[in-house]
Amino acid sequence: MEATASLNERTEPTQSLVARQFDDLEQQRGAAELGMWIFLATEVLFFGGLFLAYTVFRSLYPRDFAAASHHTIVLIGGMNTAILLFSSTLMALAVRAAELRNQTTLIRLLLATAFFGIVFMVLKGIEYYKDWTDHLVPVLNFDWHSPNPGPAQIFFWLYFAMTGLHAIHITVGIFVMLTLALMARTGKFTTGNYTPIEIAGLYWHFVDIVWIFLFPLLYLAGHR
Amino acid sequence: MNARVATEIDIRTEGEFARESYLSEHTVRSWLLTTDHKRIGILYLFTILIFFAIASVAAAMMRIELLHPTGGLMTSETYNKLFTIHGTLMVWFFLIPSIPAVLGNFVLPMMIGARDVAFPKLNLTSWYLFVFGGAFATWSLIRGGVDTGWTFYTPYSTTYANSHVISMAAGVFIAGFSTIITGMNFIVTTHKMRAPGLTWFRLPLFVWSLYATSLIMVLATPVLAMTLGLISLERIWGVGIFDPNLGGDPILFQHMFWFYSHPAVYIMILPGMGVVSELIPCFSRKPIFGYPWVGCASMAIAILGFLVWGHHMFVSSQSVYAGMIFSVLSFLVAVPSGVKVFNWTATLHKGSIHFTTPMLYALGFIGLFVIGGLTGLFLAALSVDVHVHDTYFIIAHFHYIMVGGMVTGFMGGLHYWWPKITGRLYPEIWGKLAALTTFLGFNLTFFPLFILGYLGQPRRYHVYPPEFQIFHVLSTAGASILGVGYVMPLIYFIWSAKHGRAAGPNPWRATGLEWQTSSPPPKHNFKETPVVTGKPYDYSAEKDVDLDLANL
Amino acid sequence: METTTHPPKTYWKTCGALMLLLALTWTIGYADLGLFNLILALVIAITKALLVALFFMHIKSSSRLLRLAATVGVIWLLIMLSLTLSDYFTRGWVPLNH
Amino acid sequence: MDQFHLFPPQASTSAQEVDHLYFTLILISLFFITVVFLPILYFCIKYRRGSAADRSNPLNGSNLIEVGWTTLPTLMGLALFGWGAVDYFRIERKPANALQVQVVGKQWMWKVQHAEGKQEINELHIPVDRTIALTLTSQDVIHSFFVPAFRVKQDVVPGKYTSEWFKPTRPGEYHIFCSQYCGTQHAKMIGRVVVMQPEAYARWLQTGEQTESIVRSGERLFYDRGCSGCHSPNSKFHAPLLQGLYRKPVPLADGTMVTADDQYLRDSILQPAKQISAGYDNIMPSFSGHLTEEEIMQLIAYVKSIGREESPDQGKP
Structure with missing residues (x-):
């Protein structure tokens, strides 16, 4: 940090992009990046509460969890994993496009990322509908043919809580991508300050990572 | 800290100060839409005082009810709601934001020579979230209150409680995000916005303690949010993850709750320690003893603090072996706190001690914190905890830490930075009187409760066996003195904000960067970014200064 | 802060590896390996997460500070899991007092 | 204010053990209070502003001192941990041969049944000098069975059995408190333990209507x-x-x-x-x-x- 410049001494052309509390673009970008990573750490622990509950109940009721997991739709879960991994790749390329100041590619890639997010949500919706018709929704229509349905209901509660919270994150992500694509049309991110694209990318990758864990834990626990 | 500041600030006139001070705009809009960290700190100050007032009234009503063994003033339901109000508001709407969001917001950027925090808009958002969360909490009070206690233990809170748990949980949930944002802001600010030359081991210890606190805020609060979310959904849908009749486990709730709430008590003491680490060197005119040890102790407390939550569960039917792990770690977490106390004591040696109001609070802090900390050892010792768990011993212990520690630290810090915040001095003689009153009132309120707790008086009882009465009477008497001790500063602070003597940029002749700018500071804190060239707390040049406080 | 541009080849390679790992975990999910089902599933998931973090999120070329920020949440999650499970797994170990 | 006490009656074997550690902790606290408060008091007087004390060559830190006052409390803490843990282990282990008593907590009463079949509510009659083992569970929320005179406490958790044991050493009547907040009448969920001589206990078992075991x-x-x-x-x-x-x-x-x-x-x-x-x-x-x-x-x-x-x-x- 060799930041001795006072407010009025800024002369570089990028200065208009720098908020008043920062000395230069570099410092601003570093702050945003660090802030995003810390936000992601809080997200890890936010989801972590559910992962803890999952771990505890799976260790208490391994058989019920395996049996319940058997009723999830692995095909959709697996396809959705592939979709998210692919969209994450596109997002990484989008960040690169912004870095290279390639406006057209950036907009296309952002839209593609959002598109795959939407596909994910559609598949998820189909799956939820199937869960509903199979009477797997706790409280609302849960019907489990066992004298002791409690643990299976807990499994499906955690399944809906975890995938639901994840779906909320995907939805937010889709809106972020669409907004950024809209903003990118003004050339906002291709003049040197692509930090918003970068941290949106971090967010999208994080949501992807959460799903990477949800897939084996929720879908594959009972399919042997 | 040796800081060269290019501009001669002292030669400006009063009028010039007023014109460029952060306080110079007066419109409501200029306050509600401000992104200035100093103004946000003041917004927080007013907000938490409202919650402090409500929670204090609840405490006063409880103490009056407890004067007589059979109560009679209120129904048990009312009493249960009062201690829930007291607990939730004090913890989440007063203590947690007290030093970090008020004093931290105000001085942290100035202490590191920055123009603002890293994310000023998020900073304002955090205040709005806090108010919004507070509104939810207040709404649950208006609708009839909550009777679960601040701990929300399941299955009582999820299945049996007949009160407005969800809106209270929602309030705390929302306020939790305001805490997370504050923590995130402080961490990034400390990492990225330090003035040139201000290396980590030149940082004021208050910054170290805020950094450690922020770590806890960021890493613990999300788990609380998830836990409260699960409680609310459980109340609505009754799926049963905390209900043993449906295969759930109420002990899991306790693990999740204390994973947050134990580290959270360090949110409620670390910043107080940070303030004291500023006050002791300043009023001893001497560098702090063992600077790196005090700074690292903050980090050690923050990290170890995450590993001890199970000591709230020694009699909960938790595994005996897990209990032992948590017990030994609880003893270890006491060590860095002890190291801090020893270093503060050693700082006094060969100092030139000024007994100003902030210094009285700092010394009071050490006294009360030592007692609070030592009684913590009683609770970490497994077999003794079995007896004193959930009794008044616990009540006494954590009030010594939270009120004796954090609130005393907050008052000390508020007096210390008041001239910086308002540009005016408070009346010193009244300040000293209030500090002494608080100290005496506090001890009378809470010391008898240790004895009462060991005798076996359980907490959350509005009626009790008659042989406990004497201790309750003493405690209530103390509480009324304590109340006076808190009202006095309120009055003279308000008075001094208008009529106090002008303070000048550095009335304490202190070394921190925040004292290198005018009081009240200009909008962007510094005319020119300061450059730091030396160690903190270098009072060598000002060792023999006489702060001449008798005249203030 | 690094500003190196990452070649698209890296991204496509990572994507390929991720897809392969997905196929692997999916296949293993149908085999009965006892406890190893869970262990392998988690090992593969962690590998995939690491690939995403290292290459897509650029942790591989990031500063030490960002690496620390990226790991701290995970470490704290592990603290929460391990200490909580230390309770659940050791209940009922206590022998009778004769 | 009829009976004024600073310490609760010591009426079980574990009460003595707990009190020993408690008094030791008080002594250790007094030690630390002395080593912190006395120097503070002394420095405050000697080095008050304007005093003529010698202030030359002040020490601003010493790693040797720091290591010393880090190590000493650590060792002390570990010793205290060991002591507390040994006692805790004894308190938490179920005794093998004990008089069994079943306790069910509900909002807001304790329902007690003896092995012989005798039932009581909010009261527990037991003979002196016998090891008593309680099996506890709750019908609704979490309660906690606390007898201060015995220094024992155990949460009573719905859905599971917890246990608590004690060996009373002094006949008399002692408080039972519910110490885990359990709802509106939490403060009324109290009762008494009556510790009796064995003969008196045998007589008591015969009173009232005869029930099956x-x-x-x-x-x-x-x-x-x-x-x-x-x-x-x-x-x-x-x-x-x-x-x-x-x-x-x-x-x-x-x-x-x-x-x-x-x-x-x-x-x-x-x-x-x-x-x-x-x-x-x-x-x-x-x-x-x-x-x-x-x-x-x-x-x-x-x-x-x-x-x-x-x-x-x-x-x-």
């Missing part, structure tokens, strides 16, 4: 509720026999082993599918909601009695 009640339930229909040698259903089962290891269908303790028996009645014995089918219906907590405890007492003929305390009518 807990084991006898359990046996009756075993037949009335149809348990015997399957769990008997000549049943047409293939169900495990319960004779000699208690405290024995049971192989489960998933290859693991469990010990047939109270909690296992309870779970087998309420959640039969949770742990299936190896070689048996998952055919038992759940009795959740069909039995009260007291009845479950009686059934378990019966299963225990046919499982452990050698124990003199069990199954004596």
Whole structure:
């Protein structure tokens, strides 16, 4: 940090992009990046509460969890994993496009990322509908043919809580991508300050990572 | 800290100060839409005082009810709601934001020579979230209150409680995000916005303690949010993850709750320690003893603090072996706190001690914190905890830490930075009187409760066996003195904000960067970014200064 | 802060590896390996997460500070899991007092 | 303000142990208070502003001193931990040969049943100098069974059995408190322990209406509720026999082993599918909601009695 410049001494052309509390673009970008990573750490622990509950109940009721997991739709879960991994790749390329100041590619890639997010949500919706018709929704229509349905209901509660919270994150992500694509049309991110694209990318990758864990834990626990 | 500041600030006139001070705009809009960290700190100050007032009234009503063994003033339901109000508001709407969001917001950027925090808009958002969360909490009070206690233990809170748990949980949930944002802001600010030359081991210890606190805020609060979310959904849908009749486990709730709430008590003491680490060197005119040890102790407390939550569960039917792990770690977490106390004591040696109001609070802090900390050892010792768990011993212990520690630290810090915040001095003689009153009132309120707790008086009882009465009477008497001790500063602070003597940029002749700018500071804190060239707390040049406080 | 541009080849390679790992975990999910089902599933998931973090999120070329920020949440999650499970797994170990 | 005490009565063996550690902790606290407060007081007087004290060559830190005052409290803490842990281990371990008492907590009362069948509410009569073991559970929320004079406390958790033991050393009456907040009348969930001389206790057992022993009640339930229909040698259903089962290891269908303790028996009645014995089918219906907590405890007492003929305390009518 060799930041001795006072407010009025800024002369570089990028200065208009720098908020008043920062000395230069570099410092601003570093702050945003660090802030995003810390936000992601809080997200890890936010989801972590559910992962803890999952771990505890799976260790208490391994058989019920395996049996319940058997009723999830692995095909959709697996396809959705592939979709998210692919969209994450596109997002990484989008960040690169912004870095290279390639406006057209950036907009296309952002839209593609959002598109795959939407596909994910559609598949998820189909799956939820199937869960509903199979009477797997706790409280609302849960019907489990066992004298002791409690643990299976807990499994499906955690399944809906975890995938639901994840779906909320995907939805937010889709809106972020669409907004950024809209903003990118003004050339906002291709003049040197692509930090918003970068941290949106971090967010999208994080949501992807959460799903990477949800897939084996929720879908594959009972399919042997 | 040796800081060269290019501009001669002292030669400006009063009028010039007023014109460029952060306080110079007066419109409501200029306050509600401000992104200035100093103004946000003041917004927080007013907000938490409202919650402090409500929670204090609840405490006063409880103490009056407890004067007589059979109560009679209120129904048990009312009493249960009062201690829930007291607990939730004090913890989440007063203590947690007290030093970090008020004093931290105000001085942290100035202490590191920055123009603002890293994310000023998020900073304002955090205040709005806090108010919004507070509104939810207040709404649950208006609708009839909550009777679960601040701990929300399941299955009582999820299945049996007949009160407005969800809106209270929602309030705390929302306020939790305001805490997370504050923590995130402080961490990034400390990492990225330090003035040139201000290396980590030149940082004021208050910054170290805020950094450690922020770590806890960021890493613990999300788990609380998830836990409260699960409680609310459980109340609505009754799926049963905390209900043993449906295969759930109420002990899991306790693990999740204390994973947050134990580290959270360090949110409620670390910043107080940070303030004291500023006050002791300043009023001893001497560098702090063992600077790196005090700074690292903050980090050690923050990290170890995450590993001890199970000591709230020694009699909960938790595994005996897990209990032992948590017990030994609880003893270890006491060590860095002890190291801090020893270093503060050693700082006094060969100092030139000024007994100003902030210094009285700092010394009071050490006294009360030592007692609070030592009684913590009683609770970490497994077999003794079995007896004193959930009794008044616990009540006494954590009030010594939270009120004796954090609130005393907050008052000390508020007096210390008041001239910086308002540009005016408070009346010193009244300040000293209030500090002494608080100290005496506090001890009378809470010391008898240790004895009462060991005798076996359980907490959350509005009626009790008659042989406990004497201790309750003493405690209530103390509480009324304590109340006076808190009202006095309120009055003279308000008075001094208008009529106090002008303070000048550095009335304490202190070394921190925040004292290198005018009081009240200009909008962007510094005319020119300061450059730091030396160690903190270098009072060598000002060792023999006489702060001449008798005249203030 | 690094500003190196990452070649698209890296991204496509990572994507390929991720897809392969997905196929692997999916296949293993149908085999009965006892406890190893869970262990392998988690090992593969962690590998995939690491690939995403290292290459897509650029942790591989990031500063030490960002690496620390990226790991701290995970470490704290592990603290929460391990200490909580230390309770659940050791209940009922206590022998009778004769 | 009739009786003024600074310490609660010491009426059990563990009370003495806990008090020893407590007084030691007080001494250690006094030590630390002395080593912190005396120097502070001394420095405050000697080095007050304007005093003529010598202030030359002040020390601003010393790693040697720091290591010293880090190590000493650490060692002290570890020693205290060890002491507390040893006592805790003793307090938490169930005694093998003890007078069994069943306690069910509910909002807002304690329901007590002795092995002999005698029931009481919010009172617990016990003989002096005998080890008493409580098996506790709750019908609703978490309670906590706290007897200050015995220095013991145990949360009473719905859905599981917890245990608590003590050996009273002094006849007298002592408080029972519920110390875990349990709702509106939490403060009224109090009672008393009456510690009696053995003869007085024997006489007390004979008073009131005569009831059958807990084991006898359990046996009756075993037949009335149809348990015997399957769990008997000549049943047409293939169900495990319960004779000699208690405290024995049971192989489960998933290859693991469990010990047939109270909690296992309870779970087998309420959640039969949770742990299936190896070689048996998952055919038992759940009795959740069909039995009260007291009845479950009686059934378990019966299963225990046919499982452990050698124990003199069990199954004596």
